[in-house]
Amino acid sequence: MTRGNQRERDRAKAQKAAQGQKKSTGKSGSEMLRDKDKVAQIMREKQQKAEEKRKADAAAGGGGGGGDGETPK
Known part of the structure; x- marks a missing residue:
C-alpha cells in the first residue's frame, strides 16, 4: 500500500504528457488534409x-544498363 501515492503521481504525469502531445500538431483537420493533397500532387507530378x-530513354534506344551488353564475370 505504500506505492499508492506514487501511482497517482505517475498517472498525473502521464496525463500531462499526453495532453502536450495532442497539442503538438498545430493544424486543423482541413489544413492537414490540404497539405497531404499538396504533397500527393507533387509526388504524382514527379512520377509522371x-x-x-x-519512355524517352527507351525510344532513344537507351537500355539504361550501360556497357556493351555483356554480363560481368
Missing part, C-alpha cells in the same frame, strides 16, 4: 516526369 523520361 520519371515515366516520361523512361
Whole structure:
C-alpha cells in the first residue's frame, strides 16, 4: 500500500504528457488534409516526369544498363 501515492503521481504525469502531445500538431483537420493533397500532387507530378523520361530513354534506344551488353564475370 505504500506505492499508492506514487501511482497517482505517475498517472498525473502521464496525463500531462499526453495532453502536450495532442497539442503538438498545430493544424486543423482541413489544413492537414490540404497539405497531404499538396504533397500527393507533387509526388504524382514527379512520377509522371520519371515515366516520361523512361519512355524517352527507351525510344532513344537507351537500355539504361550501360556497357556493351555483356554480363560481368
